[in-house]
Amino acid sequence: MSRPQMVLPALLAAAVVVSAESARADDATCPPLVIEAAGTIGARWPELVPSARAALSQRENIDRCAHVRLVSGKDAISVEVALADGRVALRAVAGPEDVVPTLEALLLLPGHDERSMPARKDAAVETPEPERAASTATPPPRAPRVTVNSRPLPAKADVAPGPRQNNAVRVELSAATGARVGDGQAGLGIGLLSFLELSGWLVGFEGRLDRYQLLGVTRAVSSPVTEPPPEDVSGALELGVLLGRRIPVGSLAFDVVLGPAAALQGTSTVETQSGAAPSRRSSSSTVPRLLVMSRLTWASHSILRGFVGIDGEAGPARAAGADMPSAPRLPRWTVGLALGATVGSP
Numbered sequence: 001m002s003r004p005q006m007v008l009p010a011l012l013a014a015a016v017v018v019s020a021e022s023a024r025a026d027d028a029t030c031p032p033l034v035i036e037a038a039g040t041i042g043a044r045w046p047e048l049v050p051s052a053r054a055a056l057s058q059r060e061n062i063d064r065c066a067h068v069r070l071v072s073g074k075d076a077i078s079v080e081v082a083l084a085d086g087r088v089a090l091r092a093v094a095g096p097e098d099v100v101p102t103l104e105a106l107l108l109l110p111g112h113d114e115r116s117m118p119a120r121k122d123a124a125v126e127t128p129e130p131e132r133a134a135s136t137a138t139p140p141p142r143a144p145r146v147t148v149n150s151r152p153l154p155a156k157a158d159v160a161p162g163p164r165q166n167n168a169v170r171v172e173l174s175a176a177t178g179a180r181v182g183d184g185q186a187g188l189g190i191g192l193l194s195f196l197e198l199s200g201w202l203v204g205f206e207g208r209l210d211r212y213q214l215l216g217v218t219r220a221v222s223s224p225v226t227e228p229p230p231e232d233v234s235g236a237l238e239l240g241v242l243l244g245r246r247i248p249v250g251s252l253a254f255d256v257v258l259g260p261a262a263a264l265q266g267t268s269t270v271e272t273q274s275g276a277a278p279s280r281r282s283s284s285s286t287v288p289r290l291l292v293m294s295r296l297t298w299a300s301h302s303i304l305r306g307f308v309g310i311d312g313e314a315g316p317a318r319a320a321g322a323d324m325p326s327a328p329r330l331p332r333w334t335v336g337l338a339l340g341a342t343v344g345s346p
Contacts, residue, residue, distance in 0.1 A: 035069075041072045056104070062103075062107035063109055067082045069082070073092070076094055077094075081107065176309075176340030177339060182331045182333045183333055185212045187210045189209060191207060193340075200245060200247070202257055204241075204257075205242065206259075209238075210236050212236070212331060236264060239264070240260060240262070240291045242257045243257065253297040254294070256294045260289070261290070262287070262289065265287065285319035290313060291313050292311065292312050295338065303344070310336070311337075314333040
C-alpha cells in the first residue's frame with residue numbers, strides 16, 4: 001500500500017476521535033440535570049424530586065442537558081422533558097413511583113446498549129410507537145412559558161365538630177310543678193307540656209291545674225242582705241298554646257316561650273238571704289291569660305332530661321259579666337318558679 005493510501009484512513013480515524021472527544025466535551029459542559037417541581041408536587045411528595053435526582057445521577061446514558069418539569073394534576077402527575085435542541089415530550093403518570101422509570105425512558109441517549117442498564121424491580125414504562133414518533137418529531141414553536149407563583153397547599157387539619165345542628169324534628173313531653181305568687185294570692189300548680197322542635201323553634205301546648213290562696217285578707221262580718229265575701233281558696237284549669245325559641249349552649253339548652261291561654265274557673269254557688277226567701281246563685285267563667293316561660297334544660301341531648309324555669313302569667317281576674325262579688329277571682333298577675341322533667345328525642 002502506498003503512503004497516500006495509508007494517510008487517508010489515519011485522517012478518518014483521527015476525525016472520529018476528535019468528534020467523540022468534542023461530543024464528550026459538549027456533554028461535560030451541560031449543567032446537572034434540572035428537575036423543576038411545579039404545583040403542589042413539593043407539598044404532596046417532598047421526597048420525589050431529591051429521589052429522582054439521586055436515581056438519575058447514577059446513570060451515564062441519559063441526556064443531562066434536558067430540563068425536567070413535574071406538575072401535579074387532579075388525578076395524575078405530568079412529566080415534561082425539554083431537550084436542548086427544542087424537542088419536548090410530555091407524559092402523564094398515575095403516581096410518584098412511575099416518575100423515575102418514565103424519565104429514564106425519555107432521557108435515554110440513542111446508541112447505548114439497553115442490556116447495560118441496571119436491573120430494576122419496576123420495569124420502565126414502554127412508550128407506544130405512535131407516541132414515541134410524535135415525541136421525536138420536530139415540535140412546533142413553543143409558546144412563552146408563564147411562571148405561576150404557586151404556594152404549597154396546607155395539610156388538611158382535623159376540624160373539630162361544631163355544635164350539633166337541630167335540623168331534625170324533635171318531639172318531647174314534659175311534666176312540671178311550681179309555685180306562683182302575685183296580686184295578693186299564692187298558688188301551687190302541676191302541668192303537662194308538649195313541644196315540637198324544628199331547627200331551634202318550639203311550638204306546643206300546655207295544660208296546668210292551679211290552686212290559689214288569698215294572702216293577708218281580713219274577713220268582715222257580712223250582713224244578711226249582702227252577699228258573702230269572696231272565698232279564700234280558688235282553682236283554675238289553664239289550657240294554652242306556646243311558641244318559642246331554643247338556644248343550645250353545649251349540653252344545656254335555654255328556652256323562651258310565650259302564648260295565649262284560657263283559664264277555666266270552677267262553678268261557684270252562693271246562697272243569699274234576702275227577706276224571708278233565700279236565693280242561690282251560680283257563677284263560672286273562662287278568663288283569657290298570657291303565659292310567659294323561660295327554662296334551662298341540662299343534658300339536652302339525652303332522652304331523659306331535667307329543667308328549671310321561671311314562669312308567669314297575666315290577665316283579668318274574672319270574665320266580663322261575672323258580677324258576683326263572692327265568686328273566686330284569679331290573680332291579675334303571677335310569677336314563680338317551676339321544676340320538671342322531659343322525655344323526648346335526643
